[in-house]
Amino acid sequence: MNPNAYLVLSGIIFSIGxxxxxxxxxxxxxxMSVELMxxxxxxxxxxxxxxxGNLDGQTAAFFVMVVAAAEVVIGxxxxxxxxxxxxxxxxxxxxxxxx
Amino acid sequence: xxxxxxxLAEIANENSISFEPFVxxxxxGLAVLGAIxxxxxxxxxxxxxxxxxxxxxxxxxxxxxxxPFLGVAQVVVYTGAVMMLFLFVxxxxxxxxxxxxxxxxxxxRRVGILAGVILVVSLVLLLGNSFSIQAAELVNADSAxxxxxxxxxxxxxxxxxxxxxxxxxxxxxAAVGAMVLAxxxxxxxxxxxxxLARELFASGTYKGPLPSPGVYARHNSVDTPALLxxxxxxxxxxxxxxxxxxxxxxxxxxxxxxxxIISEGLGLVSSDEEGDR
Amino acid sequence: xxxxxxxxxxxxxxxxxxxxxxxNKFGPWMAIIASTTSFLIGFWQFLQMLARPAEERAAITxxxxxxxxxxxxxxxxxxxxxxxxxxxxxxxxxxxxxxxHIYSLGYMSHDENQRRFFAYLNLFVAAMLLLVLAxxxxxxxxxxxxxxxxxxxLIGFWQxxxxxxxAAKKAFxxxxxxxFGLSLAIMTMFIVFxxxxxxxxxxxxxxxxxxxSLTIGLLLLLAxxxxxxxxxxxSWLLDAMxxxxxxxxxxxxxxxxxxxxxxxxxxxxxxxASEIAQTAVVVIGAISLLMGAIIGAAKDDIKKSLAGSxxxxxxxxxxxxxxxxxxxxxxxxxxxxxxFFKAVMFLGAGSVMHATNDNVDMRRYGGLSKVMIFTTIxxxxxxxxxxxxxxxxxxxxxxxxxxxxxxxxxxxxxxVLFGAGLTAFYMTxxxxxxxxxxxxxxxxxxxxxxxxxxxxxxxxxxxGAASMGIILTNNHMFEHWLEPVTGFVEPEPPLPIxxxxxxxxxxxxxxxxxxxxxxxxxxxxxxxxxxFVVTAARKDLYGDVMNEAxxxxxxxxxxxxxxxxxxxxxxxxVNGLGLFTGGISSRLRxxxxxxxxxxxxSIVFGTAILVIVLLIVRL
Numbered sequence: 001m002n003p004n005a006y007l008v009l010s011g012i013i014f015s016i017g018x019x020x021x022x023x024x025x026x027x028x029x030x031x032m033s034v035e036l037m038x039x040x041x042x043x044x045x046x047x048x049x050x051x052x053g054n055l056d057g058q059t060a061a062f063f064v065m066v067v068a069a070a071e072v073v074i075g076x077x078x079x080x081x082x083x084x085x086x087x088x089x090x091x092x093x094x095x096x097x098x099x
Numbered sequence: 100x101x102x103x104x105x106x107l108a109e110i111a112n113e114n115s116i117s118f119e120p121f122v123x124x125x126x127x128g129l130a131v132l133g134a135i136x137x138x139x140x141x142x143x144x145x146x147x148x149x150x151x152x153x154x155x156x157x158x159x160x161x162x163x164x165x166x167p168f169l170g171v172a173q174v175v176v177y178t179g180a181v182m183m184l185f186l187f188v189x190x191x192x193x194x195x196x197x198x199x200x201x202x203x204x205x206x207x208r209r210v211g212i213l214a215g216v217i218l219v220v221s222l223v224l225l226l227g228n229s230f231s232i233q234a235a236e237l238v239n240a241d242s243a244x245x246x247x248x249x250x251x252x253x254x255x256x257x258x259x260x261x262x263x264x265x266x267x268x269x270x271x272x273a274a275v276g277a278m279v280l281a282x283x284x285x286x287x288x289x290x291x292x293x294x295l296a297r298e299l300f301a302s303g304t305y306k307g308p309l310p311s312p313g314v315y316a317r318h319n320s321v322d323t324p325a326l327l328x329x330x331x332x333x334x335x336x337x338x339x340x341x342x343x344x345x346x347x348x349x350x351x352x353x354x355x356x357x358x359x360i361i362s363e364g365l366g367l368v369s370s371d372e373e374g375d376r
Numbered sequence: 377x378x379x380x381x382x383x384x385x386x387x388x389x390x391x392x393x394x395x396x397x398x399x400n401k402f403g404p405w406m407a408i409i410a411s412t413t414s415f416l417i418g419f420w421q422f423l424q425m426l427a428r429p430a431e432e433r434a435a436i437t438x439x440x441x442x443x444x445x446x447x448x449x450x451x452x453x454x455x456x457x458x459x460x461x462x463x464x465x466x467x468x469x470x471x472x473x474x475x476x477h478i479y480s481l482g483y484m485s486h487d488e489n490q491r492r493f494f495a496y497l498n499l500f501v502a503a504m505l506l507l508v509l510a511x512x513x514x515x516x517x518x519x520x521x522x523x524x525x526x527x528x529x530l531i532g533f534w535q536x537x538x539x540x541x542x543a544a545k546k547a548f549x550x551x552x553x554x555x556f557g558l559s560l561a562i563m564t565m566f567i568v569f570x571x572x573x574x575x576x577x578x579x580x581x582x583x584x585x586x587x588x589s590l591t592i593g594l595l596l597l598l599a600x601x602x603x604x605x606x607x608x609x610x611s612w613l614l615d616a617m618x619x620x621x622x623x624x625x626x627x628x629x630x631x632x633x634x635x636x637x638x639x640x641x642x643x644x645x646x647x648x649a650s651e652i653a654q655t656a657v658v659v660i661g662a663i664s665l666l667m668g669a670i671i672g673a674a675k676d677d678i679k680k681s682l683a684g685s686x687x688x689x690x691x692x693x694x695x696x697x698x699x700x701x702x703x704x705x706x707x708x709x710x711x712x713x714x715x716f717f718k719a720v721m722f723l724g725a726g727s728v729m730h731a732t733n734d735n736v737d738m739r740r741y742g743g744l745s746k747v748m749i750f751t752t753i754x755x756x757x758x759x760x761x762x763x764x765x766x767x768x769x770x771x772x773x774x775x776x777x778x779x780x781x782x783x784x785x786x787x788x789x790x791x792v793l794f795g796a797g798l799t800a801f802y803m804t805x806x807x808x809x810x811x812x813x814x815x816x817x818x819x820x821x822x823x824x825x826x827x828x829x830x831x832x833x834x835x836x837x838x839x840g841a842a843s844m845g846i847i848l849t850n851n852h853m854f855e856h857w858l859e860p861v862t863g864f865v866e867p868e869p870p871l872p873i874x875x876x877x878x879x880x881x882x883x884x885x886x887x888x889x890x891x892x893x894x895x896x897x898x899x900x901x902x903x904x905x906x907x908f909v910v911t912a913a914r915k916d917l918y919g920d921v922m923n924e925a926x927x928x929x930x931x932x933x934x935x936x937x938x939x940x941x942x943x944x945x946x947x948x949x950v951n952g953l954g955l956f957t958g959g960i961s962s963r964l965r966x967x968x969x970x971x972x973x974x975x976x977x978s979i980v981f982g983t984a985i986l987v988i989v990l991l992i993v994r995l
Binding site for chain 2: 001002003004005007009010011012015016019022024025026033035044047056059061066070071072073074077078080089
Binding site for chain 1: 976983
């Protein structure tokens with residue numbers, strides 16, 4: 001099995017995640033898309049670990065997972081705070097830093 | 100069912116047919132399906148569930164690539180913790196807050212899809228030829244440490260111990276940060292049960308439960324008739340022989356007054372059909 | 377010792393200007409004492425000089441080393457050269473200067489700024505003495521600028537009069553053009569000779585190529601034209617009459633305007649080496665001679681008429697200086713005699729103005745001989761001197777110039793003869809209109825003789841005007857006196873000297889008679905219907921018109937063009953830069969929509985580009 005296939009899959013999932021960030025207005029769904037992108041990167045890491053025959057890639061993926069978890073915690077807390085003040089979870093609402 | 104699957108696996112192993120492509124295409128396809136599902140769902144909760152599907156499939160792929168620890172961790176941490184966190188927040192925010200289909204930023208949809216297509220094409224082209232060597236087996240790597248978990252542990256606490264420690268600090272900071280962010284100071288003292296109840300009744304619109312039996316009873320003797328809220332005598336409260344004997348006591352005026360007060364207070368006087376119970 | 381001659385008036389001027397009103401009471405007297413002391417020191421130096429044999433008369437005193445740039449070989453000392461030429465000037469300046477200081481005591485007695493006037497007079501005397509005593513061109517330039525400054529300050533002395541301020545500015549600007557020539561000449565001298573002192577330049581001229589002496593000569597001629605009001609820089613002299621009359625007498629008759637002649641005579645070696653430069657000098661002198669006479673003949677303002685006369689007489693001096701060694705001595709001789717008789721006439725004019733309530737229009741004079749005896753007699757002596765009647769001073773100096781001019785070329789001789797006739801004409805006109813004819817006074821004019829402080833200097837000067845000629849040319853004394861400095865060659869005129877004298881005197885007589893005839897009846901208001909010559913002369917022979925057309929209008933157009941250029945191009949460029957930046961920024965800032973998703977779009981595009989680049993590189 002060609003490991004490049006895994007990379008291609010990772011690329012596809014990454015692009016779909018990017019599209020999600022671009023197209024969805026709900027802040028939480030956009031955040032979910034970011035998580036999707038991180039997962040795609042994890043897949044690439046694991047594939048790399050397999051190809052090179054050592055566990056460094058898996059360790060990297062582990063760390064990515066940990067950091068993603070921490071990031072989700074804070075990100076969701078922020079979204080909650082913004083939701084409390086503005087009563088809206090749309091990313092388009094926070095557009096005051098404009099010209 | 101399971102036995103047939105195991106049989107299939109044995110056959111494949113004997114003929115050195117690898118099941119890997121099969122699993123890859125299945126799980127990979129489902130993962131992509133889940134991603135697309137997240138993208139196009141209207142309701143946010145649906146998106147979350149589609150993402151969970153993708154993550155589980157990715158976990159399978161990890162296991163497929165000889166990373167069982169990571170696969171389990173993916174299910175436990177990502178799908179279990181992170182996605183649940185998402186769902187909780189969705190709950191707080193409001194599950195039926197759906198995005199309207201109309202795009203607010205002009206041209207975002209078109210240009211966005213274009214960008215996405217460009218990105219996917221270029222990524223696929225770029226990544227399609229990355230690895231020029233065939234997959235090495237990870238058995239050697241694992242056996243050097245005596246297992247995948249031991250291997251990862253050796254790396255985590257060996258080569259990458261500093262990053263590990265930093266990540267732990269990060270996690271603590273994240274937890275504390277979340278608490279700080281989500282905390283809401285009380286600006287006024289908490290209302291007690293008594294005050295809440297008072298406010299409820301003071302609003303005047305509270306239709307509480309109807310008075311339970313015995314509210315209007317003033318006497319408990321057999322021969323004293325019970326009064327209804329409008330002041331009339333309840334026929335069914337008198338036993339037949341007493342009525343036949345004519346031994347019914349008379350009603351006091353004070354009893355009638357009390358009934359009046361209670362009825363008015365309960366707001367029952369003016370127009371009720373609840374007189375007959 | 378000779379440095380004290382310059383130092384005393386300079387110190388007096390500095391004190392009077394810096395201490396201000398506190399010196400008002402004794403200021404004028406201090407100035408007069410400074411000027412007199414300078415004269416006495418100069419006279420004593422003169423006597424000492426006379427006692428020495430001719431070869432040892434020149435002496436250079438170095439006061440201090442002024443400028444030195446060793447790397448470039450540039451060294452200029454503050455050194456004073458006392459030789460026969462400079463002592464003659466020193467005596468003239470201090471003597472006439474002191475007399476005019478005394479005259480100013482009476483003339484400016486009612487002016488509240490009298491002290492400032494005397495300060496400026498002292499400043500002028502100090503600068504002029506520095507000019508004639510300098511031993512190098514650079515120090516001469518310092519004195520040159522100093523007298524220019526003093527002239528500006530004194531012409532515009534009555535600052536409240538706009539005409540005076542404008543005239544002062546005009547004088548300064550015209551002088552500046554000449555100064556430009558002098559500075560270029562000094563630079564050329566340094567480049568070619570490596571030094572700017574008189575001795576070094578005189579030695580160096582002999583070995584220098586022809587273009588050097590021609591260039592320096594022409595540049596020095598330009599400088600002389602500026603200072604001495606010769607064509608083409610003559611327009612300022614008539615306007616300079618806006619200043620008080622003592623100023624006109626001292627600066628614009630006797631001394632400052634003669635600085636140009638001094639410069640040419642001092643640079644004799646340069647001019648001797650270039651015939652073309654000499655011819656240019658003669659031509660300029662001839663033109664100015666005739667121009668000044670024609671202008672002076674048509675002016676009704678007595679001071680302007682005298683100014684035209686000054687221009688003409690300096691033309692005589694410049695012409696003589698351009699003739700070479702045959703003329704240098706006579707130029708200086710005429711300069712000295714002119715100093716006396718022109719000063720006496722200007723002082724007389726001031727006296728007449730004083731008597732007629734400061735009226736300058738000769739058409740409203742007339743018959744003043746009856747009322748102002750001293751003024752009339754002194755003025756008349758000056759008149760006889762200027763037209764060249766023997767034995768008065770002008771006869772000796774002018775006649776020698778006519779001889780020298782005739783021995784040079786016929787056209788120079790013709791010019792000076794014609795000029796002599798015109799001089800006689802306009803001077804007779806002036807005397808007739810002012811003193812001899814019937815009174816045409818205004819109602820409130822009651823003429824009276826001037827006080828002693830004014831008449832005494834006039835008397836002294838008239839004695840000089842009468843006698844200087846005979847005394848100085850006795851036994852060719854003056855020629856031998858100046859010979860070691862300028863060189864002297866006896867002129868050889870085509871006609872015998874007596875014939876020339878007779879021709880000259882007859883031309884003068886014709887001029888006098890023409891003047892008397894023309895002005896036997898004088899109108900109170902200048903007639904309007906006159907010949908084109910008179911119209912042109914009234915307009916200064918279109919000197920101002922030409923200046924305006926050639927210099928002022930183009931200058932103004934250039935200024936306008938530059939202004940437009942500055943506004944549209946430079947301002948436009950700078951403002952355009954600002955507008956451009958603003959325009960770009962207002963377009964660029966539209967990208968700051970505030971929407972996270974637009975920013976995400978740019979990130980995604982950037983990533984895509986990166987990936988494509990990687991792809992291309994990989995390929």
